[in-house]
Amino acid sequence: MKRILYSGTGLLLIALLFLAFNMSTGLLLTGARLDLTQNKLYSISAGTRQILAELKQPLDLYFYFSDSGSKELVPLRGYAMRVQELLKVYEREAGGKIRLHVVDPLPFSDQEDKASEFGLQALPLGQGGAPVYFGLAATDAENHARVIEFFAPDQEELLEYDISRLLQTLANPKRPTLGLLTSLPANGGFDVRTQQKTEPWMLVQELRREFDLQSLKPDTQDIPQDVDVLMLVHPKKLSQPTLYAIDQFVLRGGKLLAFVDPYSEQDSGAEYFGIQSKDKASDLEPLFKAWGIRLQPGKVVGDSLYALFDSSEEDGRPQPRPFSVGVPEAALSDEDPSTAGLEFIALSTAGIIEPVAGASSRFTPLMYSSDSAKAFDADGFDKPADRQQTQRNQELPSQRYVLAARVQGPVQSAFAEGIEGRKDGLKQAEQVNLVVVADSDLLSDRMWLEIRQDASGRQSPQPWSDNMSFVLNTLDNLAGSDTLNSLRSRGPYSRPFVVVDQLRRQAEANFTAKRFALEERLEETEAKLQELQGASTDAQKLNPEQQAAVRQFMQEKNRIRKELREVQYQLNADIDDLGRRLKIVNIALVPVLLSLCMLLVWSLRYLRRKSAVARRRAAAVEAAGNQAG
Template identity: 40%
Template sequence: MSNTSTRRTVTGTTLLILAVLFVALVVLSGTLLRGARLDLTSKGLYTLTDGTEAILRKLKEPVKLHFYYSDTAARDIPQLRTYATRVQELLEEIAAKSGGKVELTVIDPQPFSEEEDRATGFGLQAVPLGNGGDTLFFGLAGTNSTDGEATIPFFQPDKEAFLEYDIAKLISSLDEAERPVVGLMSGLPIGGSFDPQAGRPIPGWVIDGELRNLFQVKRVETTATTIPPEMQALVVVHPKNLSDDTLYAIDQFVLRGGRLLAFVDPNAEAEQPAQGMDPTQAMFEDKASDLPKLFAAWGVLYDPAKVVLDAQRALELQARADAPPVRHLAVLGLGKDDLNPDDVVSAQLATVNVSTAGYFDLADGATATLEPLAQSSGNASTVASERVRMLPDPESLFSDFTPTGERYALAARLSGKLKTAFPDRSGDGHLAESTDTANVILVADTDMLSDRLWVQVQQFFGQRVLNAFASNGDFAINAVDNLIGSTDLIAVRTRGVSTYAFDTVDDLKKAADARFRDKERELQAQLSETERKLTDLQQNRGDTGNGALLLNPEQQAELQRFQDEKLRIRKELRQVRRQLDEDIQTLGAKLKFINIAGMPIVLTVVALAWVFARARRRKEAVR
């Protein structure tokens, strides 16, 4: 046999052996590494958080999870099938990490079957598909050994960022004998109200429902003189003109170890005017809230007449339907750089939106410590709340805005030994100072809790669908969780999200907005000057005799000059916008090239280098 034939035989045999080894390796790895995963995502999106694993370790009794998914009905919905795979994989991971404490059953309920009846009995939502009569189940039911039940009626794909948290919350709720008791004292209609004119109830804020899902929330009147001892935490929202007796009740609650989350505001936009109040009078009403005696005793500085402005964090609002959006210096979108990464309440939250917020500081000689949880950028200043409340045009705030370079604490944690704000009082149970280290969280804005700043509410087949576009709700829930000592769910909630902020694009837009504003001011200044000149010139105007104005040549020339100048500046404005679009498109093209072509090019270069290196070795071997 020739050498060539021998080499071909050896090569064929080698390839066959490699193929067999490859198949064997695949089968062996599928058996030995079943369930094993390597998560290479930058934020560990496919790895259970420490909080979820802690909840699973602490389970005191078994939990059964019933995942109802109509796989047959969803055969023509690829997006939903992809998300269903993601949900099932996460549930399987949770069951695998639970040490046998979580039992998972996956059920495809067929029409008119017992499984469908059982899913309906759990309260899962059956979504009709088309006109064929098919229905789709895509929810989770959990049970424990004491007949406790908890459900996720329908997994919403747009809530994927909260998927692990929702499942962990369901498991945690089944393991708790009793939910913690939280008191809610509010001067705003958080829990809903009644519209006498329409004759129907007004739904409560979303945050009220979220709190009630996790805790036993009990209403505490703003006139209360005692705080029940069974309450582990007290949430106070917009404490406006509270009596000394009510303030004393809060004071003693905190000193004896109760946890306080207080939302005050220099301008609570959500405050509704009294029924029958004249709209003009309502505009002048003071909407500030404060805890003056408590803050003074605790060494907290807070001015209810000051609002924080921030040019770096200002959000765009549309003040009028016929006008383009403008940036409002008092409506702020706080990002990761503004949220304390070392505190479980604020760590890894994406965005927190606030509106006409105040700020906190620590007085000289204070015994407690004040740690910011959320703060403005350094490009910030303050303004009287009255000016913002009476503001006709948000852009006017830019006219005399001068940043101080200070970062203002919009929310903060107060901890340490606190003294009573009522040293002259006495009696059974009276405390002059805290028995232990006090823990209080202060927020200088109440509007952040309102739906408009963080969540969209829509109807989906008769159910309310919540789409959170900011982390305001997470911030509030995190704060209550932390105050009552539950940190496991916080660890789940504060994991990273799968979306990324386009910081470079945002910077380009802000730079262009600044150039636009300069040009607009230039145009407005020229307009005012021209109008002044026209007024002077028209003092000598002619008259046609029938009441119409007759512009003389000088006036006509002045008017024509202004119109030409106005056209020139508008052209420059269009050029600025065109340049901005070109910058963004160029950036987008670069990113597309890197994402689409970059990796194949790298792999091609590596492969060619390997081929050339192998060919060179063969040539050297032949020599």
């Protein structure tokens, strides 16, 4: 048998069997998959499977990627391959209700015209380069279309959520209904002080384009049944019937986005007998208590680390405004669709949200202050001088606070016994979904918009923060089904080189100070050299001592530049050394270890065979001795 295996015929037979095995597994096990990635990046969640199962008609997915025009964009091509693999999983799991078409839109082709017709964005590659398309268009039998204009690599954690949301909005094209209840002039109106008409906030105008917006009165006693999401903006001093209506709306499955505020700068306040009211706070205390959250009463966050800066300058430097907070990407949740992918959200005189001990609901922070934040009393905030005095007088401990949070899970009604005339309401709910933000000023135009003048001289509003994106993301998420809301970030596809990053940071920390010192010496040397050379326009008029000094400074300048190059080289020396070690491990060490393992296995087998031969010989000798006896 061994002779047959080691012969040419045996090797040919093994090769044929190997090819037959590959062909049979490829045909018989086409749908078999094993996803061994840490975050199951090439699998879909149970929520997505439910969305696919609820599709009532076939959908066509057109994945546009400029494969031929992106040869040099290696990271983008890798991400495109992952997107395509995930789309194939959608097609396979949909049971024939999704047809995937992969399109390479060549320049000036019909495919490129179709991509532009869908509204897909093209990534320009500079002057003369062909644009790169990387998006998705979905159509149904009636040619209704929904698109993902461009798959941004920095939002890959939400890839499954974005695709599933696209499918669900196409399968259910009706625009969700948004109910807006506010005590602020967000819808526009008439300013009594200026005697002028005020326009609606830009964010409200955008909401009208995205949703069927219904404005509700602050004294409403019932939330209409067709309202999908209720948005409360500075709900100030709501009556018990209105609170009860909100309570019942949430318990029956309605989604809620609430902007409460310990001190709303947009609240002009009411006048009582000619005296302006100082009460500019809003809260939903009885409802919050039942839902397992709490807004710290009368407390405003001041954050020296995340403070925005005033446009007016004092002593030539912009002055920080600690009560106007710019929350960076690092303090935003990267796992929630409301905040994932956002970079900066601006708030002003924001409050503090915290969970209630023993609550049955789940409290998920979305937005934080820095560790240097302090909680100040909102009583002395009427004038800028009062704010400065408040900040100087209070020496408070610093800590990190939650500025916005999502609440989900089972809750009880805030009115267990109902209210007068309404005793038959819902008492509890197994699953609620609401988002609470401890600031309402972030919705005003000044907190996210500025008017800029373009090249043609026209003035146009330009966003300088992600406030509107945060609101639209949250409303889109809440307006989706519970199945869609259950989808969360799958984690990053890319696996960062942690050791390399640590080495880079350590090298920069070691050499940055030296680099700065050398640059400072170089500036001083160049200044002295320029001073000497500037004394005379003709270098020949310099006396020998000055010429010698010039030569000395030139040599010093060249030497410092050489040291700077050496420092820059040393910044990458440790990383290069790590790369060499990894190459040694991959190229030499692994084969050596495998060879040693093979030698060890061969040695063990050799010793076993030798021991077996010795035992057989001993047995034969013993048997011969017995026969002789």
